[in-house]
Amino acid sequence: MIVNDSSAPSVGHPSAAETQPPRLAKKRFLHDAAEHVRDTGHRAFVRKALSGYYASRDVQKARFRDWEHARDAASLAKWSAVNQLDELLPRFVANFEANGGQVHWARDAEEARTIVLGLVRAARAKAIIKSKCMTSEEIHLNAAIEAEGYGVVESDLGEFIQQLRGEPPYHFVFPCMHVRRDEISDLFGKHLGTPPTDSPEELTMIARRHMRRLYVDADIGITGANFLVAETGQISITENEGNARLTAALPRVHIAISGIEKVVEHLDDLAVLLPMLATAGAGQPMTCYNTLYAGPRRPGEADGPEEMHLVLLDNSRTAILADPEQRDSLHCIRCGACLNVCPIFKNVGGFTYGTTYQGPIGSVITPHLRGVADWNHLSAASSLCGACTDACPVRIDIAHHLLHNRRNAARTAPNAWEKLGHRLFAMVARRPWLFGLGGAVFRRTLPLLKAVRPPLLRDWLASRDLPAAPRQSFRRQWDHRRSQQPAASREGSA
Amino acid sequence: MSGETGMSAREVILARIREALRVPAPLPHGLAAESQSQVRQPQQRAAVTTSGAASAGISVAHASNRLPTLTVLPEEVARPWLPDGGETPAERLQLLIENLGKLRAIVQQVPDLTAASDYLLTIARERDWHRVAWHPHPLVEPLLAGVPCATYRVDAADFDKNALESCDAGITSCEALVAQTGSLLVSSATSGGRALSILPHVHVVVATCDQIVATLADALHAAQARHDGHLPSMLSFITGPSRTGDIERILVLGAHGPKELILILVG
Numbered sequence: 001m002i003v004n005d006s007s008a009p010s011v012g013h014p015s016a017a018e019t020q021p022p023r024l025a026k027k028r029f030l031h032d033a034a035e036h037v038r039d040t041g042h043r044a045f046v047r048k049a050l051s052g053y054y055a056s057r058d059v060q061k062a063r064f065r066d067w068e069h070a071r072d073a074a075s076l077a078k079w080s081a082v083n084q085l086d087e088l089l090p091r092f093v094a095n096f097e098a099n100g101g102q103v104h105w106a107r108d109a110e111e112a113r114t115i116v117l118g119l120v121r122a123a124r125a126k127a128i129i130k131s132k133c134m135t136s137e138e139i140h141l142n143a144a145i146e147a148e149g150y151g152v153v154e155s156d157l158g159e160f161i162q163q164l165r166g167e168p169p170y171h172f173v174f175p176c177m178h179v180r181r182d183e184i185s186d187l188f189g190k191h192l193g194t195p196p197t198d199s200p201e202e203l204t205m206i207a208r209r210h211m212r213r214l215y216v217d218a219d220i221g222i223t224g225a226n227f228l229v230a231e232t233g234q235i236s237i238t239e240n241e242g243n244a245r246l247t248a249a250l251p252r253v254h255i256a257i258s259g260i261e262k263v264v265e266h267l268d269d270l271a272v273l274l275p276m277l278a279t280a281g282a283g284q285p286m287t288c289y290n291t292l293y294a295g296p297r298r299p300g301e302a303d304g305p306e307e308m309h310l311v312l313l314d315n316s317r318t319a320i321l322a323d324p325e326q327r328d329s330l331h332c333i334r335c336g337a338c339l340n341v342c343p344i345f346k347n348v349g350g351f352t353y354g355t356t357y358q359g360p361i362g363s364v365i366t367p368h369l370r371g372v373a374d375w376n377h378l379s380a381a382s383s384l385c386g387a388c389t390d391a392c393p394v395r396i397d398i399a400h401h402l403l404h405n406r407r408n409a410a411r412t413a414p415n416a417w418e419k420l421g422h423r424l425f426a427m428v429a430r431r432p433w434l435f436g437l438g439g440a441v442f443r444r445t446l447p448l449l450k451a452v453r454p455p456l457l458r459d460w461l462a463s464r465d466l467p468a469a470p471r472q473s474f475r476r477q478w479d480h481r482r483s484q485q486p487a488a489s490r491e492g493s494a
Numbered sequence: 495m496s497g498e499t500g501m502s503a504r505e506v507i508l509a510r511i512r513e514a515l516r517v518p519a520p521l522p523h524g525l526a527a528e529s530q531s532q533v534r535q536p537q538q539r540a541a542v543t544t545s546g547a548a549s550a551g552i553s554v555a556h557a558s559n560r561l562p563t564l565t566v567l568p569e570e571v572a573r574p575w576l577p578d579g580g581e582t583p584a585e586r587l588q589l590l591i592e593n594l595g596k597l598r599a600i601v602q603q604v605p606d607l608t609a610a611s612d613y614l615l616t617i618a619r620e621r622d623w624h625r626v627a628w629h630p631h632p633l634v635e636p637l638l639a640g641v642p643c644a645t646y647r648v649d650a651a652d653f654d655k656n657a658l659e660s661c662d663a664g665i666t667s668c669e670a671l672v673a674q675t676g677s678l679l680v681s682s683a684t685s686g687g688r689a690l691s692i693l694p695h696v697h698v699v700v701a702t703c704d705q706i707v708a709t710l711a712d713a714l715h716a717a718q719a720r721h722d723g724h725l726p727s728m729l730s731f732i733t734g735p736s737r738t739g740d741i742e743r744i745l746v747l748g749a750h751g752p753k754e755l756i757l758i759l760v761g
């Protein structure tokens with residue numbers, strides 16, 4: 001992996017793809033994927049880490065009296081909010097401001113960084129603590145803050161580990177799921193001077209002890225947002241560790257960064273969305289802390305920030321909104337379920353994507369966010385199994401959107417070879433005799449192909465095996481079976 | 495985009511949204527395929543309901559020239575497809591205790607505040623607490639008499655985060671207890687601010703049985719009704735002690751928030 005070997009603790013490392021000329025994104029993907037697929041040890045490690053998730057997800061799903069109806073409701077809540085964004089976003093903003101919060105609008109990443117840096121300077125911040133926030137990864141915020149000479153510490157355990165490693169998150173919900181405990185022990189030893197241990201519990205306590213003073217001393221706390229509630233002007237933050245709660249409680253200034261698509265209309269909608277997010281994403285009944293913030297500290301409240309700012313980020317989300325076919329990809333609640341079930345993700349790993357949002361949903365939205373020409377190869381990395389669509393708690397039709405992306409790319413930048421191939425196939429497929437002949441030739445020459453390994457097939461065969469050729473064509477086998485079945489049962493099964 | 499010069503970022507983004515939404519989107523996958531068959535009449539306007547949406551208890555209303563809006567059908571308000579929250583108080587109590595147990599929280603049922611105070615004394619001794627933090631509240635204050643160590647009173651007038659950081663435990667009340675998920679709803683208004691329930695290593699919650707509600711929605715509605723339009727600056731569902739699975743997806747309790755969550759249930 002290319003991103004994996006940066007040993008310098010350059011904090012807030014922008015994702016490798018952004019620092020490379022984008023045309024290289026596809027080349028890099030193919031290179032990293034090929035490398036990763038052969039790393040069976042790593043793949044086994046990732047699969048093992050996910051095995052517990054599958055078990056607990058199924059237990060929690062079974063607690064729903066009807067999971068499919070819950071999905072209907074969740075998808076409709078998001079659908080209705082996204083399709084009324086023109087009304088609900090201003091409504092949310094008005095209520096958020098009435099609660100004493102300040103809103104900043106950012107058309108793109110650059111504008112968002114400028115806004116946050118302005119707030120950091122105005123607060124004369126000495127120390128900044130941050131909880132997990134994917135939009136900040138998207139805009140490469142940490143690097144920008146550090147370039148100005150400020151320090152910023154990631155408080156989520158997984159993000160903290162990734163920050164020390166100088167890597168972006170591997171998975172947008174489980175940032176360091178690819179890292180072994182002995183690597184974490186070495187990492188803490190090197191940066192924090194702690195003795196080696198192979199206990200996940202002890203490693204967690206090291207981070208806990210390290211972080212405690214930082215919460216108390218920080219002047220600014222930066223968080224993300226999972227939902228923006230239009231009717232009450234609250235923002236909702238979901239987390240397990242308590243680090244976001246601390247980040248929004250102790251520093252003098254709270255800055256939250258959110259995509260504009262996170263709006264829901266009613267507070268009540270969260271009673272459906274919060275348990276579904278937890279169950280689909282991590283196999284929990286509820287994530288440990290689901291917190292709603294309505295502005296800074298109120299008179300009479302013991303503590304809380306003096307100022308609360310919210311940066312509302314567009315950064316091409318309106319381009320997705322303008323595509324009615326894929327508008328539902330804005331319903332995403334970033335639960336990560338589609339990554340956890342994706343055979344491509346499990347085989348090529350999170351870094352190979354080179355994107356802020358990995359996995360199936362990342363492959364759908366990244367071409368919109370960063371350009372179809374450079375990022376469409378991600379949509380080809382799909383087995384078309386549809387596991388992502390089945391897993392999605394808000395019923396985004398991810399698998400078909402990957403196909404839509406392919407179609408769109410073929411329209412904008414047609415590939416002559418691909419066209420020729422399809423034309424040839426169409427010609428053959430329309431002529432049963434030719435199709436049969438082709439099959440017969442292929443069945444006979446398969447052993448030869450295996451032995452000779454012609455250059456075009458060599459790459460493909462490097463990590464795969466060709467199956468043995470069947471003796472008869474499918475059509476012959478089909479006819480044969482049907483002729484042996486009694487007519488009555490044929491009717492029934494038709 | 496042309497015509498954006500001279501506009502503020504706010505205006506530009508809102509203009510882009512309005513422009514983007516001019517073309518309506520199909521209903522979500524799985525619902526879109528169903529025919530728009532059943533017609534219902536919530537309020538006065540005609541509502542076209544897809545059968546999938548109807549089974550989810552939600553009707554999609556296409557007002558004449560507006561985008562569709564959703565209305566929850568009255569018979570589905572209880573959301574009979576979410577995890578069960580219990581029908582009777584006894585069922586809810588049982589579900590709550592069961593769920594909290596699975597989350598590895600500690601639940602102690604006591605008959606009255608005196609017994610609660612005795613229990614607090616016991617756990618304070620067992621855990622060798624040196625200082626506990628609390629906030630003025632009719633359920634919390636009576637328990638403090640029995641605490642065998644120093645106390646720190648969280649106060650809006652002079653809050654000291656360093657003092658709070660040095661405490662072993664924080665004792666708070668809560669807004670509601672949710673049977674459906676085993677969650678406790680705390681708020682900055684009724685649980686001593688934001689940090690008291692998250693910074694100390696142990697969080698002790700004192701609540702009465704009549705604070706138990708069936709569902710998350712019930713808890714939110716109760717908070718909305720209690721604060722009547724002036725929601726506290728923080729409302730937080732706490733579902734078990736702080737946890738992480740970031741190291742090899744192995745569960746560890748006490749990541750940054752409390753390692754122990756103890757519920758003292760009075761009555």
Ligand code: SF4
Binds near residue numbers: 331
């Ligand atoms: S697309 Fe669906 S499954 Fe994937 S992260 Fe988003 S909400 Fe979860």
